[in-house]
Amino acid sequence: MILSGKNAIITGGSQGLGYEIAKHFLIEGASVAICARNIEDLRNAQKELDAYKADGINELLIYEADISDPNDVGGFVKFCASRFESVHILVNNAGVHGPKCGIDDVSFDIGDWIKAIHINLVGTMLMCKEVIPLMKRNNGGKIINLSGGGATSPMPGMSAYAASKAAVVRMTETFAGELKKYNIDVNAVAPGAMNTRLLDDVLRNGKGKVPDEYYDKLLKQKEGGGTPPDLAASLCVYLASEKSDGVTGKLISAVWDDWKNLHERLDDLSSDVYTLRRIVPEDRIPPGNLASM
Numbered sequence: 001m002i003l004s005g006k007n008a009i010i011t012g013g014s015q016g017l018g019y020e021i022a023k024h025f026l027i028e029g030a031s032v033a034i035c036a037r038n039i040e041d042l043r044n045a046q047k048e049l050d051a052y053k054a055d056g057i058n059e060l061l062i063y064e065a066d067i068s069d070p071n072d073v074g075g076f077v078k079f080c081a082s083r084f085e086s087v088h089i090l091v092n093n094a095g096v097h098g099p100k101c102g103i104d105d106v107s108f109d110i111g112d113w114i115k116a117i118h119i120n121l122v123g124t125m126l127m128c129k130e131v132i133p134l135m136k137r138n139n140g141g142k143i144i145n146l147s148g149g150g151a152t153s154p155m156p157g158m159s160a161y162a163a164s165k166a167a168v169v170r171m172t173e174t175f176a177g178e179l180k181k182y183n184i185d186v187n188a189v190a191p192g193a194m195n196t197r198l199l200d201d202v203l204r205n206g207k208g209k210v211p212d213e214y215y216d217k218l219l220k221q222k223e224g225g226g227t228p229p230d231l232a233a234s235l236c237v238y239l240a241s242e243k244s245d246g247v248t249g250k251l252i253s254a255v256w257d258d259w260k261n262l263h264e265r266l267d268d269l270s271s272d273v274y275t276l277r278r279i280v281p282e283d284r285i286p287p288g289n290l291a292s293m
Contacts, residue, residue: 002241004029004057007084009077011067011127012094014041016197017146019049020229021091021236026052026060028237030089033061033080059083067094067123068115077130087134089240092124092145092168097201098160106159113160120148120164121171128175132184140183142240145172146232147188147251151276158202169251169276176249185248187239192227192255227255235259250274 008025012018013034025032026049034049036042042062049060063079065072080087098116099106106113124145135141148165149155155162169188176186203219232254238244239252247262251274262269 001027001029001054001057002243003089003237006030006088006240007080007086008032008089008091008240009080009087009127009131010034010091010093011065011123012036014038014045014062017191017229017232018091018093019045020233021093022049022060023052024230024233024237025089025240026054026058028241029054029057030240031058031060031084033063033076033083035063035065035067035076036094037064037066039064066119067092067127068118070126073123073126073130077127077134081134086138087131087141088138089142090127090131090135090144091236091240092127092143094123095120095146095148095165096161097158098164100157100202102157103159116160117164120161121167124168125171128186132179135179135184136182141185142244143172143175143179143184143186144236144239145169145186145188147172147190149190149193151188151251152190166276172251173249173275180248183245185239185244185246187248188251189232189235189239190251190253190255191229191232191235192253231255251276 003025006029008030010018010022010025010032011034013022013032014036018034022032022034022045034042034045042064046060046062053060061080061083063076065076067073096116096119099112128143131141131143145168147169148161151162151165151169172186172188179186235252235254238259239247244263246266247269250269252259252262257274
């Protein structure tokens with residue numbers, strides 16, 4: 001139970017990957033507070049997640065909140081601070097796809113496009129802004145932001161999602177630099193191609209709106225089972241634990257990266273490996289220009 005004695009906040013924890021992360025955290029001994037926009041979904045999740053608590057060791061809290069609303073975020077964090085002695089871990093998991101169409105077909109007022117940015121990017125920022133002062137009091141903490149596939153490759157037909165998730169990664173790297181002196185590690189997780197409600201949403205509403213080849217790729221993923229959510233949840237457990245102390249400012253793939261032993265290679269992590277820009281300085285210079293330098 002490597003998270004015993006730790007208190008964690010998880011957004012979007014009523015279903016999908018957020019639910020899986022909450023389950024893993026509870027099994028590992030952490031007390032957990034989850035939020036979502038639908039109170040019934042939260043109550044259903046609570047009934048199921050209660051089975052993973054250890055008697056007398058940890059607790060599970062639920063709170064109805066829209067993370068894009070500063071008032072909701074402030075209320076949620078104050079609620080957690082009142083119930084927990086301290087907050088050690090924040091997992092920013094809540095997210096939406098936004099419009100599923102080419103940019104020229106986005107509605108004139110771009111309301112849905114902006115809403116996706118507010119939930120995915122601004123919501124993550126607001127949660128960090130409220131929780132960081134609590135972590136500073138502890139002289140340490142762990143912040144884990146879910147990046148999603150849009151961070152590392154284009155997603156035609158879902159520009160708001162892709163842009164917001166790429167921004168989350170760069171924001172993660174920036175916050176890591178700001179907070180290193182406070183012993184607060186900030187990392188982003190690429191969970192892999194999972195079969196979640198977001199995938200179902202694209203398959204249900206994206207036919208003819210996203211490129212056919214992308215739709216067919218997602219359909220094949222759905223039929224093949226996708227990446228197991230517990231892989232990303234296990235990575236989140238590692239990043240939330242003291243074992244990963246000093247690993248910060250990184251974008252880590254649950255599927256492709258050898259993340260279980262990153263703490264043993266901290267010197268290697270001082271470069272731009274595991275970041276949004278995964279190239280070395282030599283790659284930034286055209287070969288023909290080297291002779292003139």
